Amino acid sequence: MSVPEPALAVVTAAGSGTRLGCEGPKALVPVAGEPMVRRAVRLLALAGIAGVVVTAPEESLAAFRVAVEGIRDEAGAAIPVEVTAGSAFSRQASVARGLDALPDLAARAGAALDDATPVLVHDAARCLTPPDLVRHVVAVVRSGAGAVVPGLPVTDTLKQVGEGPVEGPLPVVGTPDRTRLRAVQTPQGFRWGVLRRAHRAARGRGGSESTAATDDASLVEALGLTVVMVPGDLMALKVTTRSDLLLAGLLASADDEGSGLGGK
Ligand SMILES: Nc1ccn([C@@H]2O[C@H](COP(=O)(O)OP(=O)(O)OP(=O)(O)O)[C@@H](O)[C@H]2O)c(=O)n1
Numbered sequence: 001m002s003v004p005e006p007a008l009a010v011v012t013a014a015g016s017g018t019r020l021g022c023e024g025p026k027a028l029v030p031v032a033g034e035p036m037v038r039r040a041v042r043l044l045a046l047a048g049i050a051g052v053v054v055t056a057p058e059e060s061l062a063a064f065r066v067a068v069e070g071i072r073d074e075a076g077a078a079i080p081v082e083v084t085a086g087s088a089f090s091r092q093a094s095v096a097r098g099l100d101a102l103p104d105l106a107a108r109a110g111a112a113l114d115d116a117t118p119v120l121v122h123d124a125a126r127c128l129t130p131p132d133l134v135r136h137v138v139a140v141v142r143s144g145a146g147a148v149v150p151g152l153p154v155t156d157t158l159k160q161v162g163e164g165p166v167e168g169p170l171p172v173v174g175t176p177d178r179t180r181l182r183a184v185q186t187p188q189g190f191r192w193g194v195l196r197r198a199h200r201a202a203r204g205r206g207g208s209e210s211t212a213a214t215d216d217a218s219l220v221e222a223l224g225l226t227v228v229m230v231p232g233d234l235m236a237l238k239v240t241t242r243s244d245l246l247l248a249g250l251l252a253s254a255d256d257e258g259s260g261l262g263g264k
């Protein structure tokens, strides 16, 4: 049996954490005693990802390098982790910078980087993502999909609203059928050729939060290519607000103690 090509990842960690209201970079905030970025990269390594580029705030590169030192895979071997400057403008622009650093990272990891190489894009803020979900996304890319996203059915009724101030009041203009909607998570997985093409085509639009894409799969959709949805996992929640941080801390402590929490 042939050995599958190693998979690589870009972890986005250059955000400031405005909605969390933290003092320093959000990805350095600890969850159950471990900085979010370290936890996110460590779980990727345990899932067999061969090397990771981390995009960090430009002024905090040294602190991020310390935070991700000495991360090992399941067999105990250190994996290469490259910390590079992300963009203050948008997540999309940060991912683009991470992709620029990927060829050097692949060389350090002794991995090929050809059109079919599986490349994940993952949020440091989803720092509890189970290795099983990571492995599943990679497996679906290896089986031939160009782009794969995990997602969960929504449990609230969703309304579409008209124009107006965010705080409202706003007119309700529609109620989409929620059985066809999914709340999308990361890691999102791609064939390298597809991801590179999608980001190149969108390069001019990442300069501000209002014009940038909110995820990488939508850039692939914009090319008219197929994106496949697989079941997400509640543990892949995104730490955005104070209450998310509290919940993540509780879940991480329970999981670290081997409660078997997690899964769907
Ligand atoms: N310019 C940016 C913005 C976000 N991110 C990363 O993208 C992920 C998802 O972003 P989000 O949860 O919105 O983080 P922040 O931008 O830090 O949060 P906020 O919008 O509240 O400031 C995070 O891991 C964040 O670090 C990034 O790399 N570069």
Ligand SMILES: C[C@](O)(CO)[C@H](O)COP(=O)(O)O
Pocket: 091, 123, 183, 184, 185, 186, 214, 215, 216, 238, 240
């Ligand atoms: C990529 C993402 O996590 C998928 O749900 C999400 O769109 C990121 O949004 P954010 O506002 O940058 O946190």
